[in-house]
Amino acid sequence: MSSMVESSRQFDGFEEDESLMNVTQRKCDIFNGKWVYDSNTYPLYKATQCPFLSDQVSCRRNGRPDFDYEKWRWEPQDCEIPRFNGIEMLERLRGKRVIIAGDSINRNQWESLSCLLYSAIPPSDAEVKVRSGVYKVFRAKEYNCSIEFYWSPFLVQLDETSEKGRRVLKLDTMASSARQWKGADIMVFNTGHWWVHHGKLQMWDFLKFKGKLMKDLEVEKAFEIGMKTWAHWIDRNVDSTKTTVFFRSISPEHKLGKQWCHNQTQLIMDESYIESFPRPIIGIVEKTIQEMRTPVKYLNITRLSQYRKDAHPMVYTSKQGKLLTEKQRKQPQVYGDCSHWCLPGLPDTWNVLLYTLTLLENPRETL
Template sequence: MKMGSINSFKDQLLSLAKKLLPYVIYSLLPIALLRLYFNPLAFLPSAETELPHSSLITVASYSSYSSPPPSAEKERTFETPCDYFSGKWIPDKIGPLYNGTTCGTIKEGQNCISHGRLDMGYLYWRWKPSECNLPRFEPETFIQLLQNKHLAFVGDSMARNQLESLLCMLATASTPNLIYRNGEDNKFRRWHFPSHNISVSVYWSPFLVEGIEKSNTGPNHNELYLDQIDEKWAKDLDRMDLIVLSTGHWFLHPAVYFEGGSVFGCHYCPGLNHTEIGFYDVLRKALRTTLNSIIERRGGKGSGLDVIVTTFSPAHFEGEWDKAGACPKTKPYRNGEKELEGMDAEMREIEIEQVEAAKKNAIAKRFGGLRLEALDVTKLALLRPDGHPGPYMHPFPFANGVQERVQNDCVHWCLPGPIDTWNEIFLEKIKKWKGQLMSEE
């Protein structure tokens, strides 16, 4: 064959190939798609050659404080946690979930509506965090998440205040039965929700550690044993699944402090010849003892326990609390109008600090199944001078006209009232924990 003929033949073949190429590709594409559909892993690299050995550990081997599986870690890097501490109060037309006449668990002194408070504006505000939204409380969701569990509120009267708020909110979905009461003013009580087998308790322990409260017949000071947890509630630790701790205000009272069986100082105790000590370090010691005792008693047992520390809730007395001090404001402070400072800031900082220290302690001891977190409500509480009972801690205080001296409560919160927000945030933390648990399974 001549050279010209060969070149002509090659040109014809090349032209034919160019014409047939699209048809070949179109015919192979469906075959490839079918293979991908029925065997998707065939196109991926071998798992044995690509995955690190550590990722083959089973999920069950991870504790609450261990590094999460690689897939869970990847998902969490995109989560933006909500900072509930930062925000402002905004008007809300809907109002509270319950009222003071439909809930039978409210302490009389906080039932502002039944005691004759007429200005209802304090009920129509919602907390709006700066970078996220705080959902309204969902009682059905809370009850489902706490099914078959024991929730305990431990601490001072703020613990009781938050507990009664929660019970009133939950009662809109399921009625609790009071099954136990004991102590002066029923300071130890327990309710049961038969619909979901939930127990909710309150334990009076204003210092969390062992303490002897002053009395009318004894010394005019409290006694605190800062290295001993209060067994009145700690003896039931093995029966608790979720604990809410609340303390702070009682540390402002005169007290003598013991450690190692000996007095090491006091707060405002003239005439006793003890070293004067500020209450900040005493609060720090009490929280450290409490949280470390919980870790030691429950951390190594493998059974789950969640611990929440509700941060300090500021008072709003204008004037001295024991000298006709009052809280007459009827609206929240505007954002920036009132700054967190002084004692309120210091008390909050100590509580946050001790929660973080306890977390590190639990990790160092490799105690799984134990979670600790702060319920940081100090700033949002600071901005609500309008939410306290004030003179309505007593029924109809102005029924006989305006009195020259009327005792006011500017520490606790009306129910319903701003403290309901504490429990809205509480629910969000429980939901977050549940989501983390599911992502690790």
């Protein structure tokens, strides 16, 4: 992938069919390309058009003084992709359900997709319900469709109420919210980040597999078992003629060294930059998907997102439900957020690529 950056260029407004034909005929990898500064057509919506954005990602509202991070458009190397069209997406989702399940980065993506669609219709036609950060739903009433988020950072079951106060991650048991995922027309999953947390950040005391409690098991092995549990659930419960399944790749963080996100306003230009997230975890995801009976589309946003050290909330965010104080903002090494993403911002591009893939799935028919 090239990280080369071009100056602003007016988006041509090509016809949808032409752009999709371009992608298909060239067998274009839409995840390989470059970032183009585009202040003419980006951002795709304004933060003020999305009143339900959480404080965690509302960087402009929280006082971030620079806004160029909102104005970058992704351009694949060998083709052009359609500009996101909220009404077109809603038409394709008429009478349908989209579920987005995973960790808080998938919640970040849910907020982005919901804002993209919310800004395309009158507010009176939309309904948004939020149950803390665990469950969120956007409904477009005229289109009878919903975008639902379920917080499930492992996809398998974390039991925090087991005997003696021990937190148990059950590797062969799906998350309790999985029963609510059934029947959705589009599913978008992710997991990975919470598996590699150590020390106080580790969310389990014991792992459980086939009835046996384990204290020590290699993270990669535990993750592989958990991914296979998810894969078997998909294969048993999803009808691929009715449901399209996506798995979003790892969202990179910029917490270390010279690529630390604090006060960064420029993209990473170093082609040799390598993400520090454990490669075996990424490999397990890709291998699991390849071996599944049910087709799963891989939303491979890792590399294109690695260049966006400028796009994190940094200190313009909230922690435990409260905006950072001035004192906390002066301690970015403690309170700075280099994991989540500002909105409008990078996750909008993930959803543009999701939109492109859904158009390719059914170029002339609704989903």
